Amino acid sequence: GQNIDQPTEMTATEGAIVQINCTYQTSGFNGLFWYQQHAGEAPTFLSYNVLDGLEEKGRFSSFLSRSKGYSYLLLKELQMKDSASYLCAVVDSNYQLIWGAGTKLIIKP
Amino acid sequence: GAVVSQHPSRVICKSGTSVKIECRSLDFQATTMFWYRQFPKQSLMLMATSNEGSKATYEQGVEKDKFLINHASLTLSTLTVTSAHPEDSSFYICSATGRAYEQYFGPGTRLTVT
Numbered sequence: 001g002q003n004i005d006q007p008t009e010m011t012a013t014e015g016a017i018v019q020i021n022c023t024y025q026t027s028g029f030n031g032l033f034w035y036q037q038h039a040g041e042a043p044t045f046l047s048y049n050v051l052d053g054l055e056e057k058g059r060f061s062s063f064l065s066r067s068k069g070y071s072y073l074l075l076k077e078l079q080m081k082d083s084a085s086y087l088c089a090v091v092d093s094n095y096q097l098i099w100g101a102g103t104k105l106i107i108k109p
Numbered sequence: 110g111a112v113v114s115q116h117p118s119r120v121i122c123k124s125g126t127s128v129k130i131e132c133r134s135l136d137f138q139a140t141t142m143f144w145y146r147q148f149p150k151q152s153l154m155l156m157a158t159s160n161e162g163s164k165a166t167y168e169q170g171v172e173k174d175k176f177l178i179n180h181a182s183l184t185l186s187t188l189t190v191t192s193a194h195p196e197d198s199s200f201y202i203c204s205a206t207g208r209a210y211e212q213y214f215g216p217g218t219r220l221t222v223t
Binding site for chain 2: 033035040041042043044048085087096097099101102
């Protein structure tokens with residue numbers, strides 16, 4: 001079957017750095033997305049990786065290793081507004097989006 | 110950027126009535142639209158995938174006769190919750206894809222069935 005694993009919850013301190021991991025086993029691979037979702041709101045796009053390596057976008061970076069079936073989202077200089085759920089999703093061989101359950105990130109002052 | 114709208118944003122209805130939720134892609138043609146449901150503190154659950162002009166593909170466990178999906182054009186999909194019950198109260202979110210695989214999400218519709 002297809003499976004996306006990410007931690008259920010993480011806690012970090014304001015101003016620090018946090019890394020949210022995502023591992024996947026899917027039938028084929030056509031890219032990996034990270035989305036941010038604040039409570040009571042719809043998800044918003046953060047990043048898309050289809051090739052191995054690190055993609056940096058401001059305070060957020062996303063890394064992909066296709067051979068390991070692994071990705072991480074790195075958040076730097078954490079702010080209170082970064083408290084949200086972070087969803088990892090993989091595009092499989094049928095171009096279907098397979099969703100992880102999300103990681104709830106709690107930022108403490 | 111691509112914008113997806115949903116209407117209404119909130120709706121309260123009585124048990125046994127039907128509710129229609131609209132999802133529109135405002136500045137692009139959506140080849141595929143997705144309908145999700147999200148219960149409090151839980152992850153997104155895909156309900157169905159719809160392509161313009163064809164029948165929706167429902168996920169296992171989702172009743173197609175209860176959740177009617179119509180994707181009449183490349184910019185509009187509707188979800189009708191028929192004979193709603195309190196357990197249908199949830200956050201319903203649509204998303205749309207254009208030429209790439211990225212899903213653009215609507216703002217969601219919070220349904221409360223009393």
